[in-house]
Structures are given as C-alpha cells and as structure tokens.
Amino acid sequence: MNLQTLSIVLLVISYAQAFHYIKLVQYVDDHQEEYVEALRDWVAIESDSSNIQKRPELHRMMEMVAQKLRLMGGTVELVDIGEQELPDGQTITLPKVVTAQFGSDPSKHTVCVYGHVDVQPAKLEDGWATDPYNLTDISGNMYGRGTSDNKAPVLAWIHAVKAYQALSMVLPVNVKFLIEGMEETGSNGLDAMILAQRDTFLSDVDYIIISDCGWLSRRPALTYGTRGNCYFFAEVEGPKQDLHSGVYGGAVIEPMTDLIGILDTLISPSGRILIPGIQEAVAPLSDEEWKMYQDIEFDVNHFKNKTGVNHLMYNNKVDLLAHRWRYPTVSIHGIMGAFSDPGTKTVIPAKVTAKFSIRQVPDMDPATVKKQVTHYLHSVFAKRKSPNKLKVTMVIGAKPWLADTQHPLYEAGKAAIKRVFNMEPDLIREGGTIPIARTFQDVTGKSIIMMPIGGFDDGMHSQNEKMSRYNYIEGTKLFIAYLNEVAQITKTSG
Amino acid sequence: MNLQTLSIVLLVISYAQAFHYIKLVQYVDDHQEEYVEALRDWVAIESDSSNIQKRPELHRMMEMVAQKLRLMGGTVELVDIGEQELPDGQTITLPKVVTAQFGSDPSKHTVCVYGHVDVQPAKLEDGWATDPYNLTDISGNMYGRGTSDNKAPVLAWIHAVKAYQALSMVLPVNVKFLIEGMEETGSNGLDAMILAQRDTFLSDVDYIIISDCGWLSRRPALTYGTRGNCYFFAEVEGPKQDLHSGVYGGAVIEPMTDLIGILDTLISPSGRILIPGIQEAVAPLSDEEWKMYQDIEFDVNHFKNKTGVNHLMYNNKVDLLAHRWRYPTVSIHGIMGAFSDPGTKTVIPAKVTAKFSIRQVPDMDPATVKKQVTHYLHSVFAKRKSPNKLKVTMVIGAKPWLADTQHPLYEAGKAAIKRVFNMEPDLIREGGTIPIARTFQDVTGKSIIMMPIGGFDDGMHSQNEKMSRYNYIEGTKLFIAYLNEVAQITKTSG
Known part of the structure; x- marks a missing residue:
C-alpha cells in the first residue's frame, strides 16, 4: 500500500470513527432518562459501608452491579474477599468485589475501570434538603447520597460499554470492571485481592482508569496526583x-x-x-508547576464562599492549590x-x-x-x-500518587475531552487520598489515569451531594470517546 | 422542781433515750434483710436521668418512693415541676419531686431530708463485674448503680423513720422528705420548686440534711463544704x-x-x-485549716492506688486534700x-x-x-x-458551700457518730458540687448539714458502684441517733 492509499485508508477509518461517535452520542442522548432511572435505583440502596447495620444493603448493591453486568453479557464474578474484624472482635462478611470483562481480543488494549458503589453515611437530619436515598432532580442537579461519589461515574462507564453494544459496534478496547463496596471505609480486603489476582484477572490489563474524583471548576479535568x-x-x-x-x-x-x-x-x-x-x-515547587497551577481555571472566591470561612489560608490561586495538592x-x-x-x-x-x-x-x-x-x-x-x-x-x-501528564494515557484523555467538550482539560491533583491507585501501580506496574466526571461543587462526603445531569450524560460520552482514544495508543507505549 | 428533782428527771429521760436507742438498734439489726431487699427493688429500676429513653423508669421510681412513704402514713405529694427542654427543642416531662411529712408538732424541730433516686448511666460493658441493675452482694459489698449515690442513703433515712414507727415511738423531731429525680443531670426544675415552696412546704423547716456524699476513710465523717x-x-x-x-x-x-x-x-x-x-x-489556707487537714484520717497511698495513677499532683495529705477541697x-x-x-x-x-x-x-x-x-x-x-x-x-x-462546724447541727452530728461508732468524725469537705445545698441555704436561710454514710471507696459515678452492708445498716442507726440528737438542740439556735 503506497502512501496515498494509506492516507485514504486512515481517512476512511477516521470518518468511520467520527460517524460512530455521532451515533453513540445520539444513543446516549436518547437514553438519558433510562440512565437517570438506573442511578435512581442505585441511590435508593443505602450502601453505607461504615454502618454494619446496612451491610445487607451493601451485599444487595454488589449483587445488583453484578447482575447489570451479567445482563450485558459480561464475564462476571463476585469475588469473596473475606471478613472484616469489628472493634469488639466480632467479624462480618465483607461485600464481594465485582469483576467483569467485555471483550478479550489480544490485539486490543485492555483497560480496567475501577469504581465503588458504597457510600458515606447520610441522614436527612444531617442537613439534607431532600431524602438522601431518593434521587431528586432540582434544576438539572440530581441530589442523593453516592450520586457523584461514585455511583453515577460507575454507571456512566457501564452505559458507555452498553452504548457500543446496543449499536452493535465492536468495543475499541477490551473493558474490564473492578467494582468494590468498601472504599469509604478504607477498601478493606481489596489490596489482598488485587495482589491475588495480579496474574489472573489483572494480568492482561494495560491501563487502569479511576473516575472517583471531581473537576476543579466548570472546565473538565484530568487528575494526575493524589496526596x-x-x-x-x-x-x-x-x-x-x-x-x-x-x-x-x-x-x-x-x-x-x-x-x-x-x-x-x-x-x-x-x-x-x-x-x-x-x-x-x-x-520544592518547580517553575513548571507554578506555571501549570497559574494556568488552571479555579475561582478562589467561589471556593472560599463554598467553605463559608471568612478567609482562607492563602488568597492566591497558586499558593492555595499548592497547599491543597x-x-x-x-x-x-x-x-x-x-x-x-x-x-x-x-x-x-x-x-x-x-x-x-x-x-x-x-x-x-x-x-x-x-x-x-x-x-x-x-x-x-x-x-x-x-x-x-x-x-x-x-x-x-x-503513599501519595503522581502520574506523568505527558503519558499517552493522558494525551488520549486530553483528546477525548477535546472531542466531547471542545476544550483543553485542566490538569489537576487531588488533596485527598485514593490509596488504591498507588496499590494498582505498585502491584501491576501499569499506568493509571484518573478521569473525573464529578462537578467541582458536588459535595462528596457532605450533605446534599449531587451529580448534575450534564456531567452524568456528557461524562458518559467522554468515556465512550476515551475508549476510542485509548485504542489509538500504540501497543508498545503501555 | 428543785435541782435534785431536775437531775433525776433528766437522768430518767436520758435512760429512757438510751433504752429507746437500744431497742431501735435491735430493730434495725433484725430487719437488715428487709432493708437489703428494699435496696434491691430500687436498684433494679434503671432511673438514669440523663437518658430520656429511661424517663418512664424514672417516673416509676418517683412513684415507688411516694408509695413507700404513703404506706408509712406520711403526708405525701408528687410535685409537678414541669418540663425539660431537650437540645432539639422538644420537651419531656420532668420526674415529679416527692415531698413527705411525718409529724407536725410545733414544739419540735423540723428537719428536711434531701435526697435523690436518679442515677448515673451504667452498662455492663462499661466494665462492671456484675449487672449494674441487679444488686449483687460480694463479701458484704452490695454492688449496683445508684446504691451509694443515693438510693441506699435515702432508704436508710426512710427506714430510720419507719423504725420509730414500728416500735410505736414518737419521732423526736418532725421529719420531712424532699426526694428528686434529676440530681445527676443538674436538678432541673428543683431551684424553682424550692423557691415556690419556701413559704409552704419549707416554711417550718429548721434544718436541712443531705446524705448525698461519702466518707474519706473508714472513719465516719461530717461534710462541711463543697466546691x-x-x-x-x-x-x-x-x-x-x-x-x-x-x-x-x-x-x-x-x-x-x-x-x-x-x-x-x-x-x-x-x-x-x-x-x-x-x-x-x-x-488563703489558714493555720487552723492546715491543722484540721493534718488531723484527718486519709491514706494518700490508698487514694493513689484507687485512681491507678503513677503519681498524684501532691504526695502529702494536707496539700492533696486542700487541692481537692x-x-x-x-x-x-x-x-x-x-x-x-x-x-x-x-x-x-x-x-x-x-x-x-x-x-x-x-x-x-x-x-x-x-x-x-x-x-x-x-x-x-x-x-x-x-x-x-x-x-x-x-x-x-x-457557688461553693461552706458550713460552720461549731454549729449545734454539727455538734449533734458529732454526738450521733460518737454514739453509733464510738469515735469522733472527720470533718471533711467535698471536691464536688451539690448545688442544691447552696440553693437551700440562699432560699430558706436555714442551716444545712451533710451527713454521709457512703464509703470512701464506693465508686459513685464509676463502674462497680457499691454500698457496704455495714455502712447501710450502721448508717440507718446513725440517722436514728441523729434525729434524737437534733431534738436536743435548743429551739433558738436554729
């Protein structure tokens, strides 16, 4: 094939992809209500992992996740990760971890999406404006415990895969899921499970994707570090x-x-x-870091108002971000x-x-x-x-976790965000800790990307947690686009 | 009547009293088991005033006290003292205050015994060796929540009056009771009730007696101050x-x-x-105070061992007592x-x-x-x-409360202790606060004595609270003797 032919072939592939993307986007838009209902069903389950009284709910939650993935034809397992020891010496069964696989084409990349479906505690009397377990849409914001952290992002990933399936499109990469139910209380049992499955479930995973975080502003973001x-x-x-x-x-x-x-x-x-x-x-803070922070879209005043304090520890963007990250x-x-x-x-x-x-x-x-x-x-x-x-x-x-923002995984992320939102993402860090990122990295040696779809004002862990319909739906499109972009990464750069 | 005749009359009265006392003591000794059973019945009621879930138990407790006093023929009232406001703004009915009167001879002194029948919280899992609401006798110590603080002392006062009645002896003084059920949480409503009844129930009261405290050692004590x-x-x-x-x-x-x-x-x-x-x-600490503290029976080492600390703030008796009192x-x-x-x-x-x-x-x-x-x-x-x-x-x-230890009320106390225990009491203070003493003093202007029968190691407010059978029974005799001694106080010295 000469150069001209190759160009034409690539052009056709490119058009074909573009076409696919438009059809997928259309599909997502057409199925918004179904996605919202799916989120409503999940939010209704009080899967509070810190409250052992709610453990049956948590088990039910894991079973629901597994069932949803089974109905999509995935290879699904509910992995027993043992028991949790309580302070009084008694033990209680840990919620099983759901693993699932869609596609096993060895010529393709394999991504593993990590997420969790347990939630922080929430009671109406804590100061919620709505019943925390009854998804309530107010002006396009869907309020409910666990919406943003992390049920909607997990569902968005599932819906992304489902959209390909519904349109009979072949997934551009093999997609695995690893969904746990103890994240909010320290991911008990997960480290051991990851270690145990390093040479089985995780052996062919090229990249790990985590969407258990949020943007910093209205601008989409990619997260490259956690404390x-x-x-x-x-x-x-x-x-x-x-x-x-x-x-x-x-x-x-x-x-x-x-x-x-x-x-x-x-x-x-x-x-x-x-x-x-x-x-x-x-x-020490490098000049590049300073420059990077300076370019990030972040409204110090909005942040201050959100916390409700009279003044913050630092009133300029760079110092404030640096001290949080x-x-x-x-x-x-x-x-x-x-x-x-x-x-x-x-x-x-x-x-x-x-x-x-x-x-x-x-x-x-x-x-x-x-x-x-x-x-x-x-x-x-x-x-x-x-x-x-x-x-x-x-x-x-x-330990803290830090990724290389020049890595192809991040370049693919930038491209996907460009496609869906038509803008460059902010490259941000999390002040919080997602210990499992570091574990994945240490155990598998594979690269990790954090791709949030949560809004900057979602109130994870707080009263009145929400996920906007916009972030939920556009986030689903982002994941669809991202699978496509990851497929473009040359096989050697993993 | 000439001097000789008077001497003989006084001698006869004195013998008569001595005789009465021996009969009363015999009666108390003969009825020990009945007294223990009465304490068992009271301890079985979880009259925890700090736990609103237990409020029905507390109401039941007050009713039991009233019923016991009614059966003895007293003029008994259950005084409504209103409601308690809870932190969430709701209200709950306060336990009624029991008032009772035995005798109304205007030629006699009238004492009012104050006590309470509510208790501190207690759960077996807090570290109790026995069920805190099941009176358990181990080697002469009766373990149970509220035994020493303050159910046994209240019962001892009731039994003292009952002994006179049972032997058809006329009470040497008029005896009133004022028993509340909110002491452990701040005596809500009691101040107002005392103020309201100043010119009615409290109008003819000459002396107020409080037995809501403990000895300092194995030596009986009279308490003349609280912080x-x-x-x-x-x-x-x-x-x-x-x-x-x-x-x-x-x-x-x-x-x-x-x-x-x-x-x-x-x-x-x-x-x-x-x-x-x-x-x-x-x-400043006066020389007399120093001397008084120096003479008090108090084992610093025992006190240290009881707390379980490596060393106390002060290792000499006077400094230690002074800093507690x-x-x-x-x-x-x-x-x-x-x-x-x-x-x-x-x-x-x-x-x-x-x-x-x-x-x-x-x-x-x-x-x-x-x-x-x-x-x-x-x-x-x-x-x-x-x-x-x-x-x-x-x-x-x-405010703190301080009494004059030379007051006839205290002299009567010393005499009663001399009679029952054949020794001089320690004159002690309490590091704790019994606010009602100060209220009684300020409202009625009458003198107050604190006459403890609790042991120095009773563990009030702690796990494994107890009252020894010895203190309970001898304490009952002390109260009997004290009523006699108070009767000897000349009417003008009140």
Whole structure:
C-alpha cells in the first residue's frame, strides 16, 4: 500500500470513527432518562459501608452491579474477599468485589475501570434538603447520597460499554470492571485481592482508569496526583477508670490536659506543621508547576464562599492549590474517650485518644513520617513530666500518587475531552487520598489515569451531594470517546 | 422542781433515750434483710436521668418512693415541676419531686431530708463485674448503680423513720422528705420548686440534711463544704459544614486547631490554672485549716492506688486534700462536634465545642470567673488571628458551700457518730458540687448539714458502684441517733 492509499485508508477509518461517535452520542442522548432511572435505583440502596447495620444493603448493591453486568453479557464474578474484624472482635462478611470483562481480543488494549458503589453515611437530619436515598432532580442537579461519589461515574462507564453494544459496534478496547463496596471505609480486603489476582484477572490489563474524583471548576479535568495519608492515634492514659472531676480534680494530672498539650505542638496558628523534618522532606515547587497551577481555571472566591470561612489560608490561586495538592497538612479530627455528647458531664476521662492525620506528598515517606511524629510527640510529652502514659500509633500509611501528564494515557484523555467538550482539560491533583491507585501501580506496574466526571461543587462526603445531569450524560460520552482514544495508543507505549 | 428533782428527771429521760436507742438498734439489726431487699427493688429500676429513653423508669421510681412513704402514713405529694427542654427543642416531662411529712408538732424541730433516686448511666460493658441493675452482694459489698449515690442513703433515712414507727415511738423531731429525680443531670426544675415552696412546704423547716456524699476513710465523717462549679462551653466555628481533610486540608484554618490552641492555655503541665485572676481570688489556707487537714484520717497511698495513677499532683495529705477541697481546678471534659468514634474518619469538623469546668472555692465568684475566663480565652484567641469565630458560654455557675462546724447541727452530728461508732468524725469537705445545698441555704436561710454514710471507696459515678452492708445498716442507726440528737438542740439556735 503506497502512501496515498494509506492516507485514504486512515481517512476512511477516521470518518468511520467520527460517524460512530455521532451515533453513540445520539444513543446516549436518547437514553438519558433510562440512565437517570438506573442511578435512581442505585441511590435508593443505602450502601453505607461504615454502618454494619446496612451491610445487607451493601451485599444487595454488589449483587445488583453484578447482575447489570451479567445482563450485558459480561464475564462476571463476585469475588469473596473475606471478613472484616469489628472493634469488639466480632467479624462480618465483607461485600464481594465485582469483576467483569467485555471483550478479550489480544490485539486490543485492555483497560480496567475501577469504581465503588458504597457510600458515606447520610441522614436527612444531617442537613439534607431532600431524602438522601431518593434521587431528586432540582434544576438539572440530581441530589442523593453516592450520586457523584461514585455511583453515577460507575454507571456512566457501564452505559458507555452498553452504548457500543446496543449499536452493535465492536468495543475499541477490551473493558474490564473492578467494582468494590468498601472504599469509604478504607477498601478493606481489596489490596489482598488485587495482589491475588495480579496474574489472573489483572494480568492482561494495560491501563487502569479511576473516575472517583471531581473537576476543579466548570472546565473538565484530568487528575494526575493524589496526596497520601498517615493517620495517627495518640493515646494518653492515666487513671484506671474515669473519675469525677469534683472529687478528683486537683489530685491527678488529667490525661486530657496532656493530650491537648501535645496536640497543640503539631501546628502553628497559621497552619504551619511544627513536627521537625516534615516540611523539609517536601519536593520544592518547580517553575513548571507554578506555571501549570497559574494556568488552571479555579475561582478562589467561589471556593472560599463554598467553605463559608471568612478567609482562607492563602488568597492566591497558586499558593492555595499548592497547599491543597502538593504540600502536607495536619488535621486533628477528634478525640475518642472524652465526653463528646450534649450536656454537662463532669468527668475526668481516664484514657483519651486523639485522631489526626498528615497528608503525604512527594517526597515524604510514611515510614519516616511515622518515626518523626512518634519521636516528636514523645519528646514533647516527656517535657511535661506527666505521670500518664502516651502511646502513638500510625494506623494508616498511604503513599501519595503522581502520574506523568505527558503519558499517552493522558494525551488520549486530553483528546477525548477535546472531542466531547471542545476544550483543553485542566490538569489537576487531588488533596485527598485514593490509596488504591498507588496499590494498582505498585502491584501491576501499569499506568493509571484518573478521569473525573464529578462537578467541582458536588459535595462528596457532605450533605446534599449531587451529580448534575450534564456531567452524568456528557461524562458518559467522554468515556465512550476515551475508549476510542485509548485504542489509538500504540501497543508498545503501555 | 428543785435541782435534785431536775437531775433525776433528766437522768430518767436520758435512760429512757438510751433504752429507746437500744431497742431501735435491735430493730434495725433484725430487719437488715428487709432493708437489703428494699435496696434491691430500687436498684433494679434503671432511673438514669440523663437518658430520656429511661424517663418512664424514672417516673416509676418517683412513684415507688411516694408509695413507700404513703404506706408509712406520711403526708405525701408528687410535685409537678414541669418540663425539660431537650437540645432539639422538644420537651419531656420532668420526674415529679416527692415531698413527705411525718409529724407536725410545733414544739419540735423540723428537719428536711434531701435526697435523690436518679442515677448515673451504667452498662455492663462499661466494665462492671456484675449487672449494674441487679444488686449483687460480694463479701458484704452490695454492688449496683445508684446504691451509694443515693438510693441506699435515702432508704436508710426512710427506714430510720419507719423504725420509730414500728416500735410505736414518737419521732423526736418532725421529719420531712424532699426526694428528686434529676440530681445527676443538674436538678432541673428543683431551684424553682424550692423557691415556690419556701413559704409552704419549707416554711417550718429548721434544718436541712443531705446524705448525698461519702466518707474519706473508714472513719465516719461530717461534710462541711463543697466546691462550686462553673461549667463552660467554648465553641469555635469555621466552615459552614464539615469538610474532607484531603480536599480542604491546607486551605482552611481548622476550628479544631484553634480550639486545641486556646484550651492549651488554661492549665500548665503541672496543673496550675493559667487564667489571670483565678488563683488570686482564693482564700488563703489558714493555720487552723492546715491543722484540721493534718488531723484527718486519709491514706494518700490508698487514694493513689484507687485512681491507678503513677503519681498524684501532691504526695502529702494536707496539700492533696486542700487541692481537692479548697483550691480551684480546671478539668477539660471533652469536645463535641469533632470525630469521637472508633475508626479513621478524615474530617475537618466545622464547629467544635469544648466542655470544661472550674471548681469554685471561697472567695471566688462565678460571675467574676465568667468574665475572667471569657476575656482570657478571647484575648488568647485574638492573638491567633484566626478567621474562625469563638463563643464562650458559662452554662452552670454553682457557688461553693461552706458550713460552720461549731454549729449545734454539727455538734449533734458529732454526738450521733460518737454514739453509733464510738469515735469522733472527720470533718471533711467535698471536691464536688451539690448545688442544691447552696440553693437551700440562699432560699430558706436555714442551716444545712451533710451527713454521709457512703464509703470512701464506693465508686459513685464509676463502674462497680457499691454500698457496704455495714455502712447501710450502721448508717440507718446513725440517722436514728441523729434525729434524737437534733431534738436536743435548743429551739433558738436554729
């Protein structure tokens, strides 16, 4: 075939693809209501993984996912990942992980879409304007727990595959699904499962796609980094049981006073981390990064208004984004064992445990952070000469994740976004942690892309979580386009 | 009647009394099992005033008290004291207050015994060795929630009156009862009721007797002082809702950091109060006080072992007692609104409220303390230049109470203890607060005595609360003897 013939062939392929895309888009637009109803069905299930009372709902949720994928003709498995140990020593069955496969053409790339269908807790009385488990459309926003995080994105991926099938189009890549039900409480059992299936289900996977995040503005985004998280328990123990503050106040050094004292040495009033060695380990902000951040579409004022604070820690875009994405932070989440109910109990708590976490960034290392924090708190505590005992434990040590935005996977993402939204995406990072990304990367050695379709104001983990109909439907088109783009990546660049 | 005749008459009266006492003691000893069963019946009722789910039990408890007193022929009333407002704005009926009267001879003194039959919360899983609502006798100790605090003392007073009745002996004084069911949660409604009944039920009361406390050692005690309590809420509010620490950590000054920061300025590591003006207001320790404390029977080591701490704030008796009784202390009880459950939630709490209290002593004044604390916390907070808002509220401002140990009421107490236990009592104070004592004093202008029968190791408010059979039975005899002694007080010295 000479060069001219080749050009014509490529042109025909290109037209054929363009044609396919238009038909697929039309199909998606025609089936919007069906997609919304599918989301309604899923939102109605209170698949709260943190509440063991809801575990039957969670099992039902996983079964529904599996059934949906089975009806599409996929090779579906419900993978038993064992049991969860509860704080009281009892065990409870973990929700099975759903794996599915569509297509197994060895000449094609194979992508694996990771998602989750468990949700954060939600109660109407938490401040929801609508029943969190009854999908409610208000002006094009579909409110409900788990809409954006992560049920709608999972459904969008399923619908993307289904659209190809419905139009009898061959999938441009083989598509696998790996859908779990414990993401919101730490993906219990998933690490082991990924490790166990490295040479089976995951063996032929070229790329992993995660859509468990959101845009930064109204501009579509690709996410290339997440912070890690080192979660600490600092326990101060004194008397052998809780004491009456009238009877014992003035006689004992109270554990709560000690705990407050050491917690107060973690962070300066302006938010600077005071633990020696932490800030020093952080990779310096490069000029390219500065430039990249500067170009990102992000409305500082809108962000400020959304949080409702009087002023943010930084009032310029670059500093603010940098401190959310690529600098560490310490957050003190709360204290267990002290009096936290309404009312006026006069107790001297005998054992109090502070929960705080440090978001990890390159080039911090969780093992080092563990040593730094433990050593620092013990040294601060020693100076108090307290009769009480301090125990510091790191209960989570999740590394940060960072991708190369020049990788073909990201180039394909940019092209897909260009096609659907006719604009360049923002390249963004997540301040939060998606530990499974790092696990996938470490275990499979394969590249990962995070392709969000959630809106910047979806309120994941908050009251009134929503997914806009626009993001849901256009997101489905994006996934369709992306499968096409991934197919164009030359087989060697995986 | 000449002097000789008078002597003989007095001697006969004295013998007659002695005889009566022996018969009464015999009666008490003969009815021990009946008293224990009565305590068992009362302990079986989960009259937890802090748990609104248990309110029906509490109503039932008050009705049982009333019925017991009615069956003894008393003039009994169940006084409606209105409703309690719950944090969510709903209301719930308060347990009625039981008043009763036995005897109304205007030539006699009238005492009013105050007590309560509500209890602190208790669950087996809190660390109880026995079911807290099933009275369990182990080696002469009767374990159960509310035994010592305050059901057994209330029953002992009732049995004291009943013993006189059973032996057809005329009560040496008129005895009134005022038994409430909200003591453990702040005696809601009682202040108003006392004020309302000042000129009716309380009008002819000469002395008020409270047995809602305990001994300091195995030596019987009379209590002549309590500390007051100023209970504060310090609320720091920032974002309009809880935020995800990954997404927002590094962008906002977290309310929890601010709260920890200001709490850490309240107390030094060694327990010194850092709020300006507090320590300065405290009455200096007099030589007599020092001497009095020095003479008190109190085992510092036993006290230390009981708390389970490695070392106490003070290791000599006088300092330790002084700091529990007549110096102020600050205790930080806990933080509401933060994450206090097991697990690893990554939340930035939007609004956190610390609960802390300062035990008041002479010559501190709650109104002044309120100003001092509020001003100090706001000035410390201002230095942080935080965008968050601080609100400081004093929700309880209970004054300390102090009695004259030379008062005839206390002399009568010493005599009664001498008669029953054949020893001098320790004159002690309570580190805790019994606000109603101060209210009684302020409203009625009458003298109050605190006459404990609880053991020094009864574990009020703790797991495994108990009352020893010895203290219960001998305590009943003490109350019998005390009624006799009070009758000897000349009518003018009230």
